[in-house]
Amino acid sequence: MSSELPTQTPTSLVKAAVLGAAGYSGAELCALLTRNPHFELCFAYASAGRKAEPFSSLYPRFQQQVDVLVEPWTDDEIARIKGKVDVAFLALPHEASEEVAPKLMAAGIVVVDLSGAFRLKQADLYPKFYGYEHQHPALLNEAVYSLMEWLDKPLPQLISVPGCYPTACTLALLPLLKAGLVADNCIPVINATSGVSGAGRKAALNTSFCEVGLNAYGFFKHRHRPEIEQNLGRKVVFTPHLGNFKRGILATSVVTLKAGVTAEQVKAAFHHAYANKPLVRLTATSPNVADVDGTPFCDIFWQQDGEQLVVVSAIDNLLKGAAAQAMQAANVKFGKAETAGLFAFAKAGVL
Ligand SMILES: NC(=O)C1=CN([C@@H]2O[C@H](COP(=O)(O)OP(=O)(O)OC[C@H]3O[C@@H](n4cnc5c(N)ncnc54)[C@H](OP(=O)(O)O)[C@@H]3O)[C@@H](O)[C@H]2O)C=CC1
Numbered sequence: 001m002s003s004e005l006p007t008q009t010p011t012s013l014v015k016a017a018v019l020g021a022a023g024y025s026g027a028e029l030c031a032l033l034t035r036n037p038h039f040e041l042c043f044a045y046a047s048a049g050r051k052a053e054p055f056s057s058l059y060p061r062f063q064q065q066v067d068v069l070v071e072p073w074t075d076d077e078i079a080r081i082k083g084k085v086d087v088a089f090l091a092l093p094h095e096a097s098e099e100v101a102p103k104l105m106a107a108g109i110v111v112v113d114l115s116g117a118f119r120l121k122q123a124d125l126y127p128k129f130y131g132y133e134h135q136h137p138a139l140l141n142e143a144v145y146s147l148m149e150w151l152d153k154p155l156p157q158l159i160s161v162p163g164c165y166p167t168a169c170t171l172a173l174l175p176l177l178k179a180g181l182v183a184d185n186c187i188p189v190i191n192a193t194s195g196v197s198g199a200g201r202k203a204a205l206n207t208s209f210c211e212v213g214l215n216a217y218g219f220f221k222h223r224h225r226p227e228i229e230q231n232l233g234r235k236v237v238f239t240p241h242l243g244n245f246k247r248g249i250l251a252t253s254v255v256t257l258k259a260g261v262t263a264e265q266v267k268a269a270f271h272h273a274y275a276n277k278p279l280v281r282l283t284a285t286s287p288n289v290a291d292v293d294g295t296p297f298c299d300i301f302w303q304q305d306g307e308q309l310v311v312v313s314a315i316d317n318l319l320k321g322a323a324a325q326a327m328q329a330a331n332v333k334f335g336k337a338e339t340a341g342l343f344a345f346a347k348a349g350v351l
């Protein structure tokens with residue numbers, strides 16, 4: 001080998017911490033960060049009550065793949081990680097995120113929050129839809145909502161990752177609304193079914209194996225309703241459902257189009273919106289959650305009958321609905337390719 005070969009200047013890795021690493025979306029993030037060549041997973045945390053243990057003892061599938069110690073989180077850790085990490089991903093309950101985010105920001109750390117703590121712009125919606133008063137309403141204006149396919153501003157120090165159901169149905173409906181194709185008086189009707197991992201890893205009776213069949217819940221008052229309405233700029237009827245599969249969301253959204261809207265106009269709206277968006281796939285057949293399981297994609301399909309339009313979208317709730325979307329935002333925030341680390345799927349086989 002020639003000693004004349006230019007030496008590569010190593011680009012510095014973005015150093016990351018994950019809070020909530022023992023939970024489903026935090027664990028997915030640990031896996032994505034480990035596979036991302038631009039990031040280094042330096043610290044991982046669970047709640048204060050736990051003992052420290054290797055990630056692979058919590059998720060044995062990742063033995064010899066994700067090699068990080070999951071430690072108990074207390075605010076004392078902020079002094080320990082200050083100056084050692086560039087970004088902290090919060091995969092925590094909403095109120096825990098709301099409390100810790102400003103402290104991490106004060107330590108100069110970029111915060112990518114997967115919870116709903118900073119998604120809504122109107123603080124007065126939190127008591128009604130989240131059941132608590134927001135303690136840091138000023139941060140609601142500072143945070144940028146990172147639905148990356150529709151991002152129209154730079155990402156600041158506080159990044160609020162969209163909710164899982166809102167990701168699926170906003171990506172489905174926004175192209176039509178932006179193109180002015182939806183009837184002015186139309187209230188979109190959205191029915192969406194989530195796999196059980198949407199409820200997190202903690203045990204609960206309604207998500208235990210023998211209890212889960214297929215049921216609707218959260219009529220009119222689910223916290224994702226105001227988030228979807230904020231995204232779409234109009235009222236919606238949103239009804240979530242729980243299905244007996246592990247992961248994935250299938251959303252079926254129904255709208256009335258303006259009189260005379262053609263199939264070509266609808267097609268153009270979707271193609272224009274997603275032509276250069278690598279994580280949205282416009283599909284030729286109605287999507288199946290099994291086809292997005294373990295992937296960072298949102299698959300979208302539509303059928304029109306005169307003024308009625310049905311749009312079906314499918315995502316993996318833990319990936320495009322949570323961890324992959326957070327990774328996508330962090331990639332952009334730190335100047336990396338938007339999809340870095342996202343195509344090394346956990347599932348490589350055809351089934
Ligand atoms: N599951 C999903 O499909 C999606 C989830 N989200 C959001 O991501 C966040 C995490 O969800 P999910 O992964 O499902 O939740 P899980 O219940 O699976 O995990 C939550 C994690 O947070 C930790 N934790 C809880 N309270 C605290 C606290 N006060 N301080 C530090 N750590 C704490 C838990 O620790 P321990 O294990 O020790 O209890 C656990 O590691 C939520 O805000 C959720 O709304 C967003 C999109 C989709």
Ligand SMILES: CC(=O)N[C@@H](CCC(=O)OP(=O)(O)O)C(=O)O
Nearest residue numbers: 115116163164165194195198199
């Ligand atoms: C099946 C299930 O219970 N799903 C959760 C939503 C998933 C989630 O964690 O919500 P975010 O996207 O807002 O974080 C629910 O309905 O509350």
